[in-house]
Amino acid sequence: MNTLIVIVFALVILGFAYQLGLSRSKSIQATTGKRMHSRPGHYGMLVLLWCLIPAAIVYIVWLIVEPMIATSIINSFLPPDVAADSGEVIRSTQRINSLVSGFGVAGEVRPYERAAAEQLSTFHLIARMALIAMVAAAAAAGALYARGRISPTMRARNQVEGFIKIVLITCSVIAILTTVGIVLSMLGEALRFFTYINPIDFFFGTTWNPRFSSVGSSNQGEFGLLPLLWGTIMITIIAMLVAVPVGLMSAVYLSEYAGPKLRFFAKPLLEVLAGIPTIVYGFFALVTVGPFFSGLGALIGLQVQATSAFTAGVVMGIMIIPFVSSLSDDIISQVPKAMHDGSLGLGATKSETIRKVILPAALPGIVGAFLLAVSRAIGETMIVVLAAGNSPVLTANPFEAVSTVTVTIVNQLTGDVDFASPQSLVAFALGLTLFVITLGLNVVALHIVRKYREQYE
């Protein structure tokens, strides 16, 4: 409620500042008879900005400084025996703050607490007054200064637009900052991990057995990446074996054979698969697909675990089908119509045209799409967390449980996280590996797709 009043009040002030600039520019034009450089609205906007920015700076500084002063006031009142104990300091601070707020405390109020509370409430009162005065002064000074500068030659529009441009640039820099943040945070933590574990042991180790982090244990456990990487690769291969034929063929069928009615219904229906959260696929794999494969395996005398690389791979393949099919659709439709018609004109059947003309022509693009799909499969987490079985061993049997890079990141970073143990830090080394792999695949794939697009433009 209080903040709502403040916001409404601020908006009224800002509206007033805008009006100030607007009317000033109009009256100058009326009195001097000269044409103003910009529209009246720009002058209004300029005064508004000059009003807003200084006031906002003052307010932000106050937000930072005020709690610091309040803490130092409380600390100056604490008796030495209380100040020595950090837990006691927090407790007294809470008690003093609730005294100040008028809520009061249960039980007896100690004299130093009362004194501190009185001092603090005076401070809060003065600080609030000072804040209002300072913000008002800053706003008024800024607005009046800007209003005073208004003249027919002043380029208000350029200044306002310059400010907007800075805001726009800041927004687009955030994307860069995110990447920098990802790289720096992961690199930093991964390097800390490599102070515990030799990078060679990490990248080429064949055993994954991190143990639990415990204080004073000299035994660090083994952090070999290969079993995890192999699990990831195996699941990705299975997923691709499901997704590529189904996705590609349904894209071909929809674009070449299907009538408009079927396309109208079938296309969105397939795309529904792309919108389903991955946790739902994971649950589906765990509860429906896993037991089904396990039962099927038992029927033909094959030992199939319910949570296995196969289950996770098949379900991940289902997830990727719409991705493959819509990318292939885009790429197939980019092949020039002339090639298609030329082939049909020479007497080739539709399937011959597709197999011998369109697919070869679209091949680079399809390879790019394939790589994008692979990178998505490698980074996928929830399906494998639920359905891959989490057993980090090197095995060639797809019907056994495996573990992947992403599963291990989740395992190592959930629960009690201690940012000083290799058991937690290894997640960042794994994340960095994952980031580099997917980044490499994406760069290559985007390059291929772009090259391909240029070829037919």
Added chain:
Amino acid sequence: MAASETAVSTSSRRAIGEIVSGSLGRRKRAETRFQAIGLGALIVGIAFVAILFGSIMSKGLPAFWQATINLEVYFDPEIIDVPEKPVQQADQSPAEYLEQLRSWQRKLAFVNWNKIVQNSLATVVPAAADDARSAVGMVASGERVRLRDMVMDNPALIGQRREVALTAAANVDVWLKGNIDRSLPQSSQQLSRNQQQWSDELYDRGVITMDFAWFIFTNTDSRSSPATAGLAGAFVGSFMMMLIVMFLAVPVGVMAAVYLEEFAPTNRWTDLVEVNINNLAAVPSIVFGLLGASIFINYMGLPLSAPLVGGLVLSLMSLPTVIIAARASLRAVPPSIRQAALGVGASPMQAMFHHTLPVAVPGMLTGAIISIAQALGETAPLLLIGMNAFVASVPSTPLDQSSALPVQIYLWQGNELRNFFEARTSAAIIVLLGMMICLNALAIYLRHRFERRW
């Protein structure tokens, strides 16, 4: 000479014709085969959709109807033996009153609510009076807390009788729905013989009914009382995160798109931003979770499991998607609009904000809603910032501990009471999918309503 050439070419043409007509059957078969394979792939894809939805729906829909025992509860003053509810005195500080109230509430909490449940059950099955363990086990343990809260809100209830619909324990629900093999030996059954008999008997007599479980939407998660576990906390947490994504990722993304599409000079730097955004869109979501864990939690010291941190991480994750969608819809605006504005003397900024942007808004909105829906279903990054913690409260600020819908699904699927929680998890998935379908439908509606073709 000419005649023999014609003869040769005629004969070779005839030979070619024979080859062609000879191969026609094979080619026709190949054509049919290819078409069948294509149709098969399409059918397989659509079958997957059908199986997925069918399996979730058939498991989850029954979970919305829970076994409920309709009993007359007697709030026996002999059992609920507590003093009058304290009233705030004029000379009392709020803190002192709160302490008094708390001590009264504590006394109320120590009341033997089990006895009250047992007595109520004994009014319909007299045998329940002799078997306290079985009687108490029939009702979800969270319902005792509800009885306590009823008295806490209205102390006048003490000494009265009220019809209360008590949610049955999870095991009773499983038993009645047939989700457990009744032929299993008694040693591996969760319910005692008495409980099994009472459940069947009360169900036949209509005392136990299958009622729509509204509490799934209003209760929070619970470990001790699985039958009354609900989604309220996860719902609010997800909602807060969606708001943060909406007010952070969408404006920032749109402004970045405006800059990159209209104002950025073409140089190395903007190329870098461009490549960077495309790649960021394909970074696995779990990497954003690592970013959140390392920067927001480890360096900035923000609290674990807070919707604020989750919202920030999801905002960063959906930012590239929003930017790409916004740029695409800006690009779809015909250049003539911008050129006309520039031609009559507008500055590039005015042309952008007065003419191009308003036309592009519907497309941007569609992209934004779809990426919000994606963020809503994202689980992996949230696990890394501690949102998989068990939280039994509804967050009131974005800094409180909270759960989220997809994380709640993850937690419930791992619950050891498997035969009950499989259905409850599917119900949660239905709720999540329902929300996502609503968002996507909104996006499609906006696209159809406001889309302009040039």
